[in-house]
Amino acid sequence: xxxxxxxxxxxxxxxxxxxxKLKALDDINLELNAGKSYALVGPNGSGKTTLIxxxxxxxxxxxxxxxxxKKSIANDWKYRKKIGYMPQIGRYPDNMTIGQLVDMMKNIxxxxxxxxxxxxxxxxxxxxxxxxxxxxTLSGGTRQKVSAALAFLFNAPVLILDEPxxxxxxxxxxxxxEKILHEKRRGKLLLISSxxxxxxxxxxxxxxxxxxxxxxxxxxxxxxxxETNEKRxxxxxxxxxxxxxxLASINQ
Amino acid sequence: xxRVIKYIFYDILRTRFILLYTVFLLVSTFxxxxxxxxxxxxxxxxxxxxxxxxxxxxxxxxTIHFYNSxxxxxxxLAQPVNRSVxxxxxxxxxxxSLCSACLVGIGVPAxxxxxxxxAITLLFTGVTLTLVFVSLAFLASVxxxxxxxxxxxxxxxxxxxxxxxxxxxxxxxxxxSDYPLEKVTLALIxxxxxxxxxxxxxxxxxxxxxxxxxxxxxxxxxxxHAGIIFSTSILVIWIIVPxxxxxxxxxxxxx
Numbered sequence: 367x368x369x370x371x372x373x374x375x376x377x378x379x380x381x382x383x384x385x386x387k388l389k390a391l392d393d394i395n396l397e398l399n400a401g402k403s404y405a406l407v408g409p410n411g412s413g414k415t416t417l418i419x420x421x422x423x424x425x426x427x428x429x430x431x432x433x434x435x436k437k438s439i440a441n442d443w444k445y446r447k448k449i450g451y452m453p454q455i456g457r458y459p460d461n462m463t464i465g466q467l468v469d470m471m472k473n474i475x476x477x478x479x480x481x482x483x484x485x486x487x488x489x490x491x492x493x494x495x496x497x498x499x500x501x502x503t504l505s506g507g508t509r510q511k512v513s514a515a516l517a518f519l520f521n522a523p524v525l526i527l528d529e530p531x532x533x534x535x536x537x538x539x540x541x542x543x544e545k546i547l548h549e550k551r552r553g554k555l556l557l558i559s560s561x562x563x564x565x566x567x568x569x570x571x572x573x574x575x576x577x578x579x580x581x582x583x584x585x586x587x588x589x590x591x592x593e594t595n596e597k598r599x600x601x602x603x604x605x606x607x608x609x610x611x612x613l614a615s616i617n618q
Numbered sequence: 619x620x621r622v623i624k625y626i627f628y629d630i631l632r633t634r635f636i637l638l639y640t641v642f643l644l645v646s647t648f649x650x651x652x653x654x655x656x657x658x659x660x661x662x663x664x665x666x667x668x669x670x671x672x673x674x675x676x677x678x679x680x681t682i683h684f685y686n687s688x689x690x691x692x693x694x695l696a697q698p699v700n701r702s703v704x705x706x707x708x709x710x711x712x713x714x715s716l717c718s719a720c721l722v723g724i725g726v727p728a729x730x731x732x733x734x735x736x737a738i739t740l741l742f743t744g745v746t747l748t749l750v751f752v753s754l755a756f757l758a759s760v761x762x763x764x765x766x767x768x769x770x771x772x773x774x775x776x777x778x779x780x781x782x783x784x785x786x787x788x789x790x791x792x793x794x795s796d797y798p799l800e801k802v803t804l805a806l807i808x809x810x811x812x813x814x815x816x817x818x819x820x821x822x823x824x825x826x827x828x829x830x831x832x833x834x835x836x837x838x839x840x841x842x843h844a845g846i847i848f849s850t851s852i853l854v855i856w857i858i859v860p861x862x863x864x865x866x867x868x869x870x871x872x873x
Contacts, residue, residue, distance in 0.1 A: 385872075419872075419873070422695075422696045423695070423696075424692060424695055424696065424872070424873040425872045425873065426870065426872060443698055443699060443700050443701070444698055445698075446696065446697060446698040446699075447698040449696070451693070451696040453689065453692065453693055453696070455689055456689070456693075457688075457689035457690060458689075458690055459625075459626065459629040459687060459690060460629065460632075460633070461628070461629045461630075461632035461633065462625055462626075462628070462629045466625045466628070467625075469621065469625075470621055470622060470625045471697070473621040473622065474622060474694060474697045474699050475697055475698065476698075513693075516693075
């Protein structure tokens with residue numbers, strides 16, 4: 367088991383990203399292993415989205431490198447075959463129908479093989495019924511469902527979900543959570559960013575806390591709770607931040 | 619990539635903007651043909667519309683479309699696909715939709731009222747100008763992260779090539795009128811796609827004589843086969859160079 371641990375699926379090596387003077391990512395070192403699910407937490411503007419975007423190759427790090435399956439992702443795009451991504455804001459061309467969108471994504475993926483495609487979420491969300499609807503007629507929640515269905519469609523071994531449950535109705539949240547847990551049990555690597563800590567507690571086993579572009583905590587949720595003597599993740603993180611601040615003020 | 623182009627093209631065709639643009643061109647072309655029976659005069663009046671309106675609509679629509687699709691482009695780029703494929707797909711779908719608006723809007727009335735070589739040249743200039751300004755607008759869009767700034771830069775391109783450049787050219791010709799300037803102005807005209815399109819059209823209409831000695835010189839140069847090939851290839855360069863530059867910037871850009 368141990369040699370698997372030393373071969374992380376995704377590895378951030380001293381990754382920095384500056385936007386002008388702003389340090390969005392500040393010397394990130396992070397290991398993400400297959401079969402685990404990570405909760406990515408941190409306040410607004412802490413660098414969560416930049417971290418996700420740099421992993422997807424949408425943002426190019428100023429220095430440092432990101433390895434996916436031991437290969438650098440710089441100037442590569444094939445590694446993204448193994449990633450399913452659900453964006454925070456799903457905005458689609460106004461006049462495109464859901465059916466066209468799904469067809470187009472299959473085409474971009476080059477995955478015309480229907481056996482491989484996982485349409486469970488399309489079924490569960492009953493998107494088949496509204497395949498002919500145009501994107502601009504859909505509510506924010508329905509668009510979110512489409513984003514989720516697209517992320518899970520290609521059976522990718524790595525799933526990156528940016529605020530997956532925000533804006534969904536309770537029934538759909540349960541369907542999505544069930545699907546996420548199902549994929550987790552199948553041994554996929556999950557990276558979930560969210561502010562809804564109750565959801566994360568159910569879905570993730572590890573927690574990565576980032577603040578001002580730095581990783582401040584990366585371990586299991588259990589160990590965070592032990593460390594802080596709290597029973598709930600939300601409280602544990604709050605206590606953790608307070609302890610950090612206290613330490614920082616003592617050091618000053 | 620074909621399906622990417624197909625669906626984005628379908629999407630754009632259904633936007634009100636493109637429909638209104640097509641209707642506007644249809645109505646004005648019809649009106650011009652109704653007002654005058656001489657195709658030459660009609661083409662000349664339409665030329666003035668095309669030289670101003672087509673570049674303007676192309677730059678504004680392209681930049682707005684690019685920034686409205688920003689999140690969707692992001693999602694497409696998160697898929698296993700090369701960035702230049704998505705970029706080229708976006709360019710082609712925007713270019714094809716604007717060109718077809720131009721072809722339908724001007725081409726259909728021209729066909730109804732009897733198209734001749736002059737009308738076809740007019741269509742050709744319309745399509746080429748569309749392609750040039752869509753390229754320039756994509757360049758403006760990838761140069762900045764801000765939608766308002768991008769539209770500003772794109773409008774500046776239009777303003778510069780449609781209005782400012784002519785003023786500068788006139789000033790140069792006027793100040794150095796003591797020198798033989800034919801070859802210099804020829805070179806200077808190649809630096810402006812709108813002028814290039816205008817000259818091609820004027821020479822086809824056989825009214826270059828209105829431009830005096832210079833006109834005769836241009837006719838001598840542009841009227842020949844070599845001249846037409848020369849001006850068309852310069853216009854093609856005007857399409858390709860900004861597009862290549864934009865594609866290069868886009869493939870390294872942070873989204």
